[in-house]
Amino acid sequence: MSQAPLSLRLRLVLQLLGIAAVLAILLYFTVRTIAEQAAEATHDGVLGAATLAIAERLQGGDSGVGIDLPYEAFSILGSISADRVFYRIEAAGKTLTGYADLPLPPRTGASVAPVFYTAPYRDTQVRIAAVKRTVLVARVAVPVLVVVAQTQLGQDAIAQRVARRAALVGLGSFILAAVLSLLTTGSVLRPINRLAEAVGRRGPQDLRAVDHPTPAELRPLVSALNGFIARLRGALSRTETFIAEAAHHIRTPLATVRARAEIALRQAGSEDSRETLRAVIRAVEESSRSAGQLLDHATVVYRSDRLADEHVDLSALIARLVMAIEPIAELRDLTIMVAGVENKIVVRGDPPLIESAVRNLLDNAIKYSAQETQIDIGVEKKGKTARIELCDRGRGLAGQRQSRLTGRFQRGENSGDVVGSGLGLTIVEEVAAAHAGRFELTEREGGGTCARLFLPLV
Amino acid sequence: MRTIVLAIGLITCLLSPAAAFVVEEETLFPATGVETQILSVLSTTDTAILRPVILGFQARNSSVSVRYTVASSQEVYAAIHDEGIGYDLVISSAMDLQMKLANDGFAARYRSALTDSIPNWAHWQDRLFAFAQENVVLIVSRAGLNGLPVPQTRRDLIEMLRGHPEVFRGRIGTYDPKASGAGYLFATQDARQSESFWRLAEVMGGLSPRLYTSSNDMISDLKQGRLVLAYNVLGSYAGPRLADDPDAKVVELEDYTLTLLRTGLVPVNAAAPNLGGAFLDFMIGTQGRRLLRDDAGLPPTDEMALASGPYLRPMRLDPGLLVFLDRIKRKAFLDEWSSAFSQN
Structure with missing residues (x-):
């Protein structure tokens, strides 16, 4: 058995949610990346400024390279985050001061502008800025490299904060997109539902x-x-x-x-x-x-x-049918008493079908009545329905259920020698149903059967 | 006696063969109950000053013995940085050296509810924690001034020294920045704060100043009349010792007065880092602060106190402190100081 295909709504919602999730994740990583780059740029800026500040204080002379570490350069590094700071000043390949094992830039092409790189140092990762300057020592140009490093705790803390916020932003946008996608799905599917309703509502x-x-x-x-x-x-x-x-x-x-x-x-x-x-x-x-x-x-x-949708006058219809069937009744010495046909009782429906139903009832009454008995047929208004009642002194229902008798080609167990197709009551019941009416069969007091057909009045 | 003084005076610590740093004093405070743990503290703060705090700590932790070792700030730094001796807590007033230890990775991270509660300016990362703030003051002897007004600013002081050299010659005391870590820190921070420091150095240099390595010696000499004034003395030492001396006056100069943070750190190789941290917590906590203020005479860190003294300049716990520890920078500074101080 093949599975029922997913409903359009579910399919749309799932796909939109999938898209929203992908976008939310993209948003998360984008925000993170941009924020981390911004944080790194900020830290790099300060680190570079500190490095430049040291480089700008380099002085030449006769005895050697003059170095004057500016207090503020380091102090400012500390103000942006509580990070560890390392530095190294190297002239002509010899470390003059600072941490002699601090990694140098990967390429020796450090220039006037700071070069930034990340390297492992001691027990942690450090961000390093390197600046190159040339200083005249005893009239000889000496290349001096200033390297300043800072641990990345502050940056990592920012990254963590940003990651948390980015996650919230991503989650928020996902929830928003989810709500919007539900609304969208509803609005997209509305014409289909309307069409289905319009077709379903048809008579x-x-x-x-x-x-x-x-x-x-x-x-x-x-x-x-x-x-x-x-x-x-x-x-x-x-x-x-x-x-x-x-x-x-x-x-x-x-x-x-x-x-x-x-x-x-x-x-x-x-x-x-x-x-x-x-x-x-x-x-x-x-x-x-x-x-x-x-x-x-x-x-x-x-x-x-x-069905045809016409006005049918039940009184006239019954009078006409009774007149047509009376000769047959007389053959069996049956009397047909008609009641309630003086006034028009009009229902809405298909004339041939209603006529067929009433004729079948009459036929049945005549077929199953004992000789020299009476058949009563009457029509009257009952609330919003017209009731045609037909009672005979026949064999009755013998305890059989109506649903069995009205089944197609079903005949009563007590129908005995009487010829019949088993379709009569089926037709009556179907006509009643087709006209939004009702058909019932009951045992008549003192023997016989009462059949009632209810049809809605105009 | 509940405490046993193991060694008084300058002895060489024999804890381990490598331990070649110079110890001034080592005291064992035995546990009040059954000893299960030993807390080793290396400190620049005199045993007598911190004793009430240690006893207070032991009252709470009856199973802890405390071995309290006092050394100069340079020796404290060397013991940790060069010799790697596994003390559980290092207390020092030399902020720059403590900062250097923390920056170079010798301080372990320590976090507790109490360390989280201290203000930002009083700690660096989770490695270095300030527990006391001490003003660096000028002390004068009224008798020695011989009727001169007590100076309130460095400008007053410079003018007074220039105007009355006969009063002050040979009777001025200050730290020797070459020999004393604290003295070097105060001088460098002074130099940062104001150009007037160099003028003051020049003037003082011309008056045959006496150079010291400890605040206590300057205070003693002032009390005994050998000094008229001493510049850059730790107020936390001067205050209690001169409180009942009607002749002495402690001056917080109004142009600016440096405030030193006394800090503690737990070394990475501490044998019992949790004990070291617990002692830090105790000093930062309510009871420890009260003991520091009332019994030890060390003002605990207090943001309100700083705010109420607009002339107070707390030294910042930041990598700037590393600058003057740079070999070349230190040499340049001391050269300049020497030339300013010994011009004649």
């Missing part, structure tokens, strides 16, 4: 092209999405057409078979053949009904994503 039947303002980077995604939506719309419409055609192609020959069978029934001589023909008619009827139900079911499934 189930909304298959229009996405027309949300998006940044240029998201346009390929949006156009791909729109292309997909267009293909989906085409596929749905082809499916719908196919189902309609299929239903038509099944029903039309069935109607022809039925008409022929009825004619044959009327002309049939023997009771045997009449009985056979009646069975044929019943079977054809059942097939036609099943085909109708399959069509309805497919319609609910394929069309519930894009």
